Amino acid sequence: MSRARQPPLVTGISPKEGAAWTKVTIRGENLGTGPADLIGLSICGHNCLLTAEWMSASKIVCRVGPAKDDKGEIIVTTKSGGLGTSTVSFKLLRPERIGILDQSAVWVDEMNYYDMRTDRNKGISPLSLRPSNPLGIDLDKGKIPQKDMELTFPGMSGDFTSENFSATWYLIENHSGSSFDQLKLAASNLKKQATKKNEGSLAYVKGGLSTFFEAQDALAAIHQRLESDGTERVEGSMTQRLENILNRASDTADTLFQEVLGRKDKADSTRNALNVLQRFKFLFNLPLNIERNIQKGDYDVVINDYEKAKSLFGNTEVPVFKKVYAEVETRIGALRSLLLEKLLQTPSTLHDQKRYIRYLSDLHAPGDPAWLCIYAQHKWILQLMQNCRDEFIGGQRAWRFETPQQVQFVEKLSDVVIGQLPNFWKLWISYVNGSLFSETGEKSGQVEKSKKNARQRQNDFKKMIEEMTHRLVKLVRGALLPTTLPQTDLNLYGGWENKTELTGAWLTQIIHTVRGCHDALSALEIPNDLLQVIQDLLLEMRVHCLMVTLLHTAEDVKRLAEKEDWVVDNEGITSLPAQFEQCVVQMLQSLKEPLEIKPGEINVLQLDQVQDQATELSVSIMKVFINCLEQLSTKTNGDIDTSHNISVDLSSPDRFPGVQEGFSPTSEQRLLIILSNCQYLERRTFLNLADHFEKHGFTGTEKITQVSVDAVRQLDRNLFEAYIERRADPIAGSLEPGIYAGYFDWRDCQPPTGVRNYLKEALVNIITVHAEVFTVSKDLVPRVLSRIVESVADEMCRLMQCVSSFSKNGALQARLELCALRDAIAAYLNSESNSSFKLALDALPQLHSGGDKKLLEELLNKFKSSMQLQLTCFQPACVQPVKR
Secondary structure (H helix, E strand, C coil), rough: CCCCCCCCCEEEEEEEECCCCCCCEEEEEEECCCHHEEEEECCCCEEEEECCCEEEEEEEEEEECCCCCCEEEEEECCCCEEEECCCEEEEECCCCCCCCCCCCCCCCCCCCCCHHHHCCCCCCCHHHCCCCCCCCCCEEEECCCHHHHHHHHHCCCCCCCCCEEEEHHHHHHHHHHHHHHHHHHHHHHHHHHHHHHHHCCCCHHHHHHHHHHHHHHHHHHHHHHHHHCCCCCCCHHCCCHHHHHHHHHHHHHHHHHHHHHHHHHHHHHHHHHHHHHHHHHHHHHHHHHHHHHHHHHHHHHHHHHHHHHHHHHHCCCCCHHHHHHHHHHHHHHHHHHHHHHHHHCCCCCCCHHHHHHHHHCCCCCCCCCCCHHHHHHHHHHHHHHHHHHHHHHHHCCCCCCCCCHHHHHHCCCCHHHHHHHHHHHHHHHHHHHHHCCCHHHHHHHHHHHHHHHHHHHHHHHHHHHHHHHHHHHHHHHHCHHHHCCHHHHHHHHCCCCCCCCCCCHHHHHHHHHHHHHHHHHHHCCCCCHHHHHHHHHHHHHHHHHHHHHHHHHHHHHEEEEECCCCCCCCCHHHHHHHHHHHHHHHHHHHHHHHCCCCCCCCCCHHHHHHHHHHHHHHHHHHHHHHHHHHHHCCCCCCCCCCCCCCCCCCCCCCCCCCCCCCCCCCCCHHHHHHHHHHHHHHHHHHHHHHHHHHCCCCCCCHHHHHHHHHHHHHHHHHHHHHHHHHHHHHHHHHHHHHCCCCCCCCCCCCCCCCCHHHHHHHHHHHHHHHHHHHHCCHHHHHHHHHHHHHHHHHHHHHHHHCCCCCHHHHHHHHHHHHHHHHHCHHHHHCCHHHHHHHHHCCCCCCCCCCCHHHHHHHHHHHHHCCCHHHHHHCCCCCCCCCCC
């Protein structure tokens, strides 16, 4: 079973109102399955089925009939769905009948309505108002598909109203089943219709022939009476009376239509007057409208009205029009002044500037508003830059996070330049290429005029940009490099003398800011020659930053002496060399940005003068540190007893407690610690720093290293000699009193029983020095002890050579002591020491008897065994340094 169809629903009609016979399109749902399914259609209660043309289930076209109701629904009825409903309504407009004497605002078409009721056949749409069956015989529709017909008769049509009408197509489509007799009948019908059309107006004459005859008879009778009367010109005659009657008839007709024609003339004159008044009303109201639109800011409206008034009344000779038009010109002049004032106001956006320039251009303002705007912007930006400096010099601004005022100033100055110069440049570019002006400007040649003006003013604009970049550079120089400015400029751009001196880090930040400013201007495609002055400033800033950083580093290095804590590591080094190296490395890292070579910049270290200065300052940093070491070596603490005798009991546990925090070394220990540091500097630190200097592009690295090494070696020699003098002299000086203690005489002495105490004491003192040096740095031990031993050997040689003569016992005693001393310190003998011992032994009488030699050997062995513990420390590399 098929589902029951829904009743029709009308959802729209177009148009929604109209007079009778208006063609309408009805839209909706379920409006029938085909033309045959549609059995009813009413609009405002009038049956419109006769004129309905079914298009689809959602569309029907028809004409509205002369309905009784003014407004009503559209109801569709179908076989399949039954009586429908409507969600919309149609309003019927009733046209009034207008006679020839009635006034009307519109033209009334005298249309003869086609009588739709005579058209009973719905086979062809009645909307076309054409004969439904021109042949006058019954239709017999064929079943040949439309597509086949189109293929058979390409480019033709079966519609007899079409230009491409094909009679064959029409006959196949409508009369394929008609007989030959019927077609003959149809042909005769067509001939009758054609004959009717050919008769034309003659038919009307035939129909009214009797009327013409009556008129002819009346005119003939009148003619006969006039001829028989013979009194055409006699007063009171029939002819005269007839003339009077006709004249009265003419006057009556004139009177009848006079009012109508008079009203028409009056209406025409009124209409013309209204048109003229409307035209002049625009002019008379224009001054007031201009005022109102200016207050509202509708400048476009004002300009359009002005152009219109100018074209209509610009050349008028009518006094009243001239007066009103002069008032309009006065208002427009005031508007030009107002727009120019707004254009020159600061600050303003590029969009507003372009807008006002276009307005002034459209108003034909005199001069060159665009150039005036550029000039005003130029002056304003210069003043903004100067105000930055005055604001900071006046000291009105508080410090922000302790940032130096010069840094804040350069940042603000850069913000002003980056914020304002791009718009200024874009305004000029728009001026050059003519894009400032609207279409009207282009049509009136404003663009070409602008380009011509721009070409003439290129040099002036170039000077403006130069003035801005020079002002920027001079302001920065005044704050950071006042010595590079001439005295005359210092009053305008200087005045920073009482502000904080900047460190390298702050200068680096300023360089970064100025570079950012330069990059922003380069991005605008401002020619490089105009920005060269900023490049020059950057070069000097980078050099200045380099020098300031080097100088400040020297100051920092000088203060390193205060950080010396005398705590040594396993290599005998304090933290001072590492701190020094770190200080210099940090300095080089901080110089990375100033030394970096951006596009268009040069390497500052390639400049000869900068090379020399940088090398000298780097050398001075090294020398400052070496001076620090020298000062530390001579520094004494008030609580240190520098006269403390070296000959102290070695068994004392507190003599060398290890170098710990809070430790206050003796002056001799200071010398040793600094000696150890000097060796480390020469061996490691200076080489490391040389690598760092090279890595950062410094060119005088070899000189820096050479001077540093020479200076540290000189300090090393001085400190070493000072230490040796302090330690060797007491030991060597104690030998002579020790030898001759108790009135000892080489010529008169007892046979030797062993090494005397003075020599043991000397050895103990040498061991003390060994311990002192070993505690600090085992690497220093051979160097120090060699010199101590050399000094002792030299003194022993001198003493032996001074003895005038030896007894046998004395010679044996002397040989025993020389050999014991020589053997004990053999590990530290050098060529000078050996030579001294040889000379001393040569000064003694030779041993001849075997008994003496044997005694000497026994006594030597006895000495070595008794002092074995003490002599152990003289064995090379026997123990590692012990840290406690």
